[in-house]
Amino acid sequence: MINITLPDGTVRQYEKGASSMQIAQSISEGLARNVLAATVNGEVWDATRPIHQDATLRLHTWQDKEGKAAYWHSSAHLMAEALEALYPGIKFGIGPSIDNGYYYDVDTGDTHLTPADLPKIEEKMLELARLKNQYVRREVSKQEAVDFFVEKGDEYKLELLEGLEDGSITFYSQGNFTDLCRGPHIPDTGVIKAVKLTSLAGAYWRGDEKRKQLTRIYGITFPKAQELKDYLDLIEEAKKRDHRKLGTELELFMFSEKVGQGLPIWLPKGTQLRERLQNFLRAEQEKQGYQMVVTPHIGGKNLYVTSGHYAKYGADSFQPIHTPREGEEFLLKPMNCPHHCEIFGHRPRSYRELPLRIGEFGTVYRYEQSGELHGLSRVRGFTQDDAHIFCTVEQVKGEFLKVLELTQMVIRKMGFENFTAQISLRDPEKPEKYIGSDANWEAAEKAIIEATAEVDMVTTTAYGEAAFYGPKLDFMIKDALGRSWQLGTIQVDYNLPERFELEYIGADNQTHRPVMIHRAPFGSMERFISILIEHTAGKFPLWLTPDQFALLPISDRLIPYCEEIRQKLGEHDIRGFVDERTESIGRKIRDTELKRVPIMLIIGDKEAEAGHVSVRRQGQGDMGSMSIDEFITWFQTQL
RNA sequence: GCCAGUGUAGCUCAGUUGGCCAGAGCAGCUGAUUUGUAAUCAGCGGGUCGGGGGUUCGAAUCCCUCCACUGGCUCCA
Structure with missing residues (x-):
């Protein structure tokens, strides 16, 4: 027993x-x-x-992560079985489960798969699933495994086998399909009831761009048809909220082929939104003792030679800008830290000045591969909510705490609920990979762990994910659709102070090297706003939205009265516009609803006579009539 | 950068065996309407069919090439 x-x-x-x-x-x-x-x-x-x-x-x-992983991994095998039935001789790379479903990388030889082929593969999968074939595990010797795949002619599996030790190799079979696989799998195919192959993409064998590109087929499966439908509905909803679509519709930003790919152009409404966000962040940071600076968009090549970035990224960056005569070279600023190091170093510093917090909404330019660009979330020119904190090792924890508090506060103010972080620490196996003393690393890692615990932040810890120059923490949020996004980071840096030979005079009258903390909690304005657009579906918080109200006169003769109200509300910092078009009130309401203006003030003769406004909230409908003063009071409660 | 797909008016899209002057809805402009909580009516203008090259009597449609966009891959200070 x-x-x-x-x-x-x-x-x-x-x-x-x-x-x-x-x-x-x-x-x-x-x-x-x-x-x-x-x-x-x-x-x-x-x-x-x-x-x-x-x-x-x-x-x-199905309710837990491991169950889903086994289910989707088994679905990948089912898809493989279907593929083998439809395309004899097909070869298989790897086929894991992923966050939402699974994929399998395949080599179809001369056959070329197109999206039109997917439905028939789905059909075949359902047909095979109905057979309720069991997934059978079998331990095999390496020789046996090699023989099997030599016979089958699958060089990818043979290559995978090279990395495996005899005695640890297992095969899984279901129906007519057998695969090299570590498992685990679900008992049988019968529970796979709903199948959708979602996309088709190229993927390099073993992620190596020098090697053959295989066809990756993405799919997802569910135990119930309704669950598949819900999932597809979610995808639809995500499409509706796509920030590229909403950004165009709401006239927030645009792109231009002539200006260049990946270079967003902020339109007036988008600029208002962005500036308001920046002003808010700036005010909060100044409360915490940050000092704002402005540095140029280009910097001498030597700046980046000193920082070490030139050696590491120079070849893959926008190439240097040359002056006409003197032969000087400048680089487009890819980050703000070297400039900020120069600010720290431009005069002797005392320990009394620490922590010195230098902040900048710094616009930086990075060459991103063309295939990588995506709306506002991945661009070649963007503005970081950047700051560099120069401090002592002892001050690291306190500074982390302040950044964590600031970030939490701002995130809540934006209406995000689910906020977590990943702590990236050294790989304990490879101490030689890192710069800086052991004692400093330990102190900094401990400080990060303690600081996150103190603010009750949900964290995960990743060993070996730290940068070579220091440990870091990455912020993650979940949006209204439950999708996770990575925001900005806080990183401890022992490297740059070293390279720029930064020093301060301590209480002991000796020179010391400061620690530097990079922090950009939101990463970039562009990326953050793209997340905000999708999270809110374009219905921004009232304090942040470009136009808070629209005044909709029922007839043209009421325009002067509307203008008066607009003026008066403006005096109370309530911003909006008058819809002066000669259109029906129904039309004006519809257009304003679609523009996601949060408050509509409908003005007819009744309102004009009584000195009232009729209030309608976007997406909610009529709120009734009230006096202007009542409206102002009500408005304040809505902020 | 690589693989695959897409590119027709400001936006959403028709237009597929190559063939009259390339269409619609919305938006825009003009006029009429002065309107009570999600689209008033009528008229008008607008397109080098992504750019360039080629095949053809004839190209939005076929071929080549470049560009941009989309989905992935690789990358991300």
Whole structure:
């Protein structure tokens, strides 16, 4: 008999060799029907795999991450089976599960797959799924595995086998398909009820651009047709909110072929939004002791030779700008930190000045590969909400705390609920990769961990993800559709102070090297606004939106009265415009609704006589009539 | 940069075996209407069919090339 410990702490006894599935059955039939996989002693296994020793057991269903992963990974195998049936001789790369579904990289030889081929693959998958074939695990010797794929002529699997050790190799089969696979898999194909192949893309074998490009087929599957429908609806909704579409519709920004790809042009409304956001951030930062600076858009080549960026990125950057005579070379500013280092270094600094917080909404230019550009989220010219904090190692934690608090406050003010961070630390195996003393690293890493704990921030920790020059923290938010976005970072840097030979005079009258903290909590205005547009579907918070109200006169003769109201509201810092078009009121309301102006003030004779406005909120409808003063008071409550 | 796809009026899109002067809706302009909570009516203007080259009697349509955009891959100080 073996002892199985369940998550609630209860221990049950089973025959040696019982599977998770059998254990689930002993608990409840219903549970057993839903089991997709199980974690046995910390390792995710097939639910059907026999357990031969005492173990802790956690059963996975569609409701949890591991269950979904097994389900989608098994779906990838099902797709492979369908592909093999439809395209004999097809070769397979890798086929993992991903956050939303799975993909399989395939080499179809001379056949060329197009999106039109996907429906018939979906059909085949459903047909095979209905057979309820079991996923069968089998341990094989390396020789046996090699023989199998030599016979099959699949060089990709053979290459994968090269990296595997004999004795650790398993095959999984379902129906007529057998694959090299570590598993785990779901019990059988019967639970795969809804299938959608979402896209087709090229992907380099093993992610290496020098190697052959395979066809990657993305798909997603669900246990219920309704779930697939919900998922597709979500995709539709995301399409409607796409910031590129809304940015054009709301006239926030544009692109121009002549100006150049990846170089956003901010239109008046977008500029208003952006400036308002910047002013807000600037005011909050100044409260925290930041000092704003402005530095030029180009910098001498030597600046970047000193910073080390020239050696590392020079070849892949916009190339130097040359002066006509003197043979000087300048680079478009790809980041603000070297300039800020010069600010720190331009005169002797005392420890009394630390932490010195130098902030700048600095516009930087980076050469991004053309295929990488995407709306406002990936561009070649953008403005960072940047600042560099020069401080002592002891001050790092306090500064992290302040940045965390600032960021949390701002994010909440924007209407985001779900805010987390990833802490990136050294790879403990490879200390030689990093610059800076062990003691400093330990202190900084500890400071980051403690600071995030103090502000109750949900974090994940990634070892080996730190930059060579210091540990960092990346902010993540989830938007209204549940999608995760990476915002900005806070990074500790031991490297630049070294390269720029930055020093301050300590209380001991000796010179010391400051630590530098890079921080841009929102990353860039462009990217942040793209996220904000999609999160709010263009319905920005009232304080931030370009036009807060539109005055809609029912007849042209009421325009002067509307103008009066506009003036009066302007005196109270409430901004908006009068719709002076000779159109029906229905038309004016419709157009204003579509422009996402949050408040409509409808003015007819009744209102003009009474000195009232009739208030309508975008997306909500009529709020009734009130006096101008009542409206002003009500407006303040809406902010 | 690589693979695949797309590119017709300001926007959304018709226009597929190559063939009359390339169409629609919305937007715009002009006129009429002066309107009570999501589209008033009528008329008009607007396109080198992404750019260039080629095949052809004839190209939005076929071929080559360049550009931009979309989805991925690689990259991201």
